[in-house]
Amino acid sequence: MRRRDLLRAAAASAALVLLPRDAEAAWARALGQPNAADPGAMPETTQGTAFSATQRATLLALADALIPRTDTPGANDVRVIDWIDVIMADYYSAEERTVLTTGLDAIEALAQQMSGRAFASLTGEPLTRVMTALDGATDRTTAAAKGYQRAKGLVVHGYFTSARVQREVLKTQIMPGRFVGDAPLRTTTGGSHHE
Amino acid sequence: MSEQTPRRVYDAIVVGSGISGGWAAKELTERGLHTIVLEAGGPVDFGGKDFVEHIQPYDMKFRGWGDRHALERDQPVQRQCYACDETGRKFFVNDHENPYTSPSDAPFKWFRGRQVGGRSIMWGRQVYRWSDLDFEANARDGHGTDWPIRYKDIAPWYSHVERFIGVTGAKEGLPQLPDGEFLPPMAMTVVERAARERILKAFGGERVMTIGRAAILTKNHNGRAACHYCGPCERGCVTHSYFNSIGSTLPAAERTGRLTLRPHSVVAEVLYDAKRGRARGVRVIDAQTKKEMVFEAKVVFLCASAIESVRLLLNSSSTRFPDGLANSSGTLGRYVMDHHYGSGAGGTMPGFLDQRTIGSRPNGIYVARFRNVTTPSKDFLRGYGMQGGSGRSGWGRGSGMPGFGAAFKQSLIDDLGPWSLSVGGWGETLPHPDNRITLDPEVKDAWGIPAARIDVRWRENELAMNKDIIASAVELMEAAGCTNVRPNRTMQPPGHCIHEMGGARMGKTAQDGVLNRWNQAWDVPNLFITDGAAMASSACQNPSITYMALTARAAAHAVAELKRRSL
Secondary structure (H helix, E strand, O other), X not given: OOHHXXXXXXXXXXXXXXXXXXHHHHHHHHHHOOOXXXXXXXXXXXXXXXXXXXXXXXXXXXXXXXXXXXXXXXXXXXXXXXXXXXXXXXXXXXXHHHHHHHHHHHHHHHXXXXXXXXXXXXXXHHHHHHHHHHHOOOOOOOHHXXXXXXXXXXXXXXXXXXXXXXXXXXXXXXXXXXXXXXXEOOOOOOOOOOO | OOOOOOEEEEEEEEEOOOHHHHHHHHHHHHOOOOEXXXXXXXXXXXXXXXOOOOOOHHHOOOOOOOXXXXXXXXXXXXXXXXXXXXXXXXXXXXXXXXXXXXXXXXXXXXXOOOEOOHHHOOOOOXXXXXXXXXXXXXXXXXXXXXXXXXXXXXXXXXXXXXXXXOOEOOOOOEOXXXXXXXXXXXXXXXXXXXXXXXXXXXXXXXXXXXXXXXXXXXXXXXXXXXXXXXXXXXXXXOOOOEOOHHHOHHHHHHHOOOEEEEOOEEEEEEEEEOXXXXXXXEEEEEOOOOOEEXXXXXXXXXXXXXXXXHHHHHOOOOOOOOOOOOOOOOOOOOXXXXXXXXXXXXXXXXXXXXXXXXXXXXXXXXXXXXXXXXXXXXXXXXXXXXXXXXXXXXXXXXXXOOOOHHHHHHHHXXXXXXXXXXXXXXXXXXXXXXXXXEEEEEEEOOOOOEEEEEEXXXXXXXXXXXXXXXXXXXXXXXXXXXXXXXXXXXXXXXXXXXXXXXXXXXXXXXXXXXXXXXXXXXXXXXXXXXXXXXXOOOOOOOOHHHHHHHHHHHHHHHHHHHHOOOO
């Protein structure tokens, strides 16, 4: 937990004003040891070990095609790839790693087949055609379809759980201080706390 | 055990520091007894490094997915509990140090926490009073033995507990689910309110969906702060807004000046003094040094959790009690229960798209038992309650949603997706003598204590009830106005609900059970067992508040008996 997040959360929370003394002391201690509370001693990424150069280029291009930069950051602006590297290195089984790597190979092969070019070099209409073929695939058992679904899940999760998107785009309130079950959709901000 | 083993003498020994142990410590010390609480696990630093409810996904290496390889290696059983996640796994035991066995055709899930505070740290916080429909159930249909108590015996103790811990809930006036002394209820979502009204209408008022009753503060209470709706209570709470023993009962005990809390104290045996016919104390193995020691007291309270307390008694055999301490009835280890759960239904609630929730409500909705209350079922005995909730999935729906590109992204940011609504059943389990805990003849834990062998099976009544749970959950979703209604047929194995109880049940006579109406062992008058082991039936309500009320009641009785010199 970062100190400034906690302070911001605390300031935003109506509940904190009402904290009894014991809780306040506990809170102060928590603030005093922010790193001790942090199991996410941030990822030691093992860059490059899991993907070939082509696979990495395909994945970066796929991430950008799924969640491009608009008036808000894109998937590569928040370095979704760094978290995917962590998942490849320390979370997935060998079999799951292979689903993704062979999937990326198959996506590259599909791009070559459909447009005669590398997936990572596609833009505009040719890119849309390949993405439409992947996203709308009726046969979900092909290597390309399985790799695409897995990559899409990783990109979406990695993007929306990133610090920048949580803070700047979703404006997630860590300590909302209240629960409202029928708020108007547009009057306030805040993403879902848990996915 | 060597004669040089250090001896320490107290008025009372409490084994375990969780939901029940904390209450025993509070009540015994406040009533004047110098009490030692022996906890097998280590201390928890609630204000510092251990309570991490505000950790955000980006501060976690796996962004909330959990350290899968470590979980698979160290906690293959514990990881199956939802709360044993990336940050919460430290509150669950290492399965290799703490083994148990079950038959290959009867898997049992035993989710355990060994630390000061026990499972009160990551419990589900739902609290529901039992009624006489529950206390009279065994007598009415002949399964199990009649409870020696009725609602009137426990009602004042429910109030005593509620006033201290703080319980949020809405009064409904239902005889089968008595109202308590509630703090203001949490809000239902707009979808839950609509569902409640439609269901009331569709079933003529027989099926009542209400907001969950939870041990969470909706206003400041007894020096603890109101909930700030951050969400994941099971990771701890620095403001002590939900009830656990380390933020409430143990500090109260501490304030009396009569509490000694000893962590890392694995109790291996209750020592029996055959001459006096009393428990003399307990034999303890220090979890860190593995040194043995003995603690003695006038009264011993076992609050180690149902299975642990039973295991401890089974491991405390003597010439007088060759089959386990206080087991002249032969019922010790038998009639073990859990709630069968997992099945239910969910659906999509059309409309309400211009509304959303703010804050993470650590509580759901509850459907009070309706089967065999007014309308009898021809298929099964007893009944079930239902729990559930509603929400909009937000960006979480993204990986399964068709689309890509700018419009896809914007939709995940702006639109929260449709409302979903779901409920699942929590079903009563009949007490059965062959649902049983014994000691495994071979497997021992890291301290050399024989492991529990647990053989608990869902039987005919549970299976029939489970079918009905699915059918009526579908009916409820349809009555609520949901579309795309999907039955969920996942009936979890025994233990998974973490409501394991029974094994040292109360009974009206010494032949019927291990304990009398005061949670006092018939055979050993200064021995009390006040955790889930004492339960003679399971009802369908979440049981923790009943353990708390029975513990407080038993402590008051024990102290009165001590004063009368009858222990």
